[in-house]
Amino acid sequence: IELAGRTPWPGEPDDLPADPAAMRAVLAGRGGSVAEIERRVRTVLAQREIGRTIDEVRAAGGDPAYRSLDVRDPDAVRHLVKELRGRIDGVVFAAGVLDDKLMADKDERSFRTVFETKADGARTLLAALAEAGAEPGFVTFFGSIAAVLGNRGQTDYAAANDALEPLAASWPGRAVTVHWGPWAPAADHSGMVSPELAREYERREIGLLDADEGVAALLRELAYGTDRAVLYTASLW
Structure with missing residues (x-):
């Protein structure tokens, strides 16, 4: 792994x-x-x-x-894929950064950092796999519910996650974008939300995905699903 x-x-x-x-x-x-x-x-x-x-x-x-490595660096990504050699069974791409601000307060550099890390990073990875002749059994992009329903202060993040869908559709093999709702913390892992954000979600009655249930849902999707994009969430916004 x-x-x-x-x-x-x-x-x-x-x-x-x-x-x-x-x-x-x-x-x-x-x-x-x-x-x-x-x-x-x-x-x-x-x-x-x-x-x-x-x-x-x-x-x-x-x-x-x-x-x-920085997934925005094409040379570094190509080098990684070439170094792996042999069979690549599957790929999970979960890169992403946040810099939440209203559009009126956001500059181009901030927007590009958020958008390019996810969208350009995914494009670079697919290109490196194709160049190396790799044929993974599956490619999974981790998107966000923000791409489906939007979220205040996350225009760049929503756009980046939405851009994953056509990339998945362009891949000749099994590829799926999973738009996740927020995950709850589990054991020693912090999940996808800070304690402050978890309290805000609780105030807004937004449920958090149980980690074990999220993993099981992903495995079922990879084993039996055929869609190029799906949404998994404990509740809507």
């Missing part, structure tokens, strides 16, 4: 507490700007989650590896 993402790996050893708030307090005591502290917290949390994921895959009998 080959994992890839922007987070640097392996991470540097750290003596920071597990709780993000406590982590911020420790880093603040060491100096640095608020932005620098937040970047460090996000990186450490992401690296710890990568480590837990790798351990879980190994415990289940898999042989995982992680590579750090």
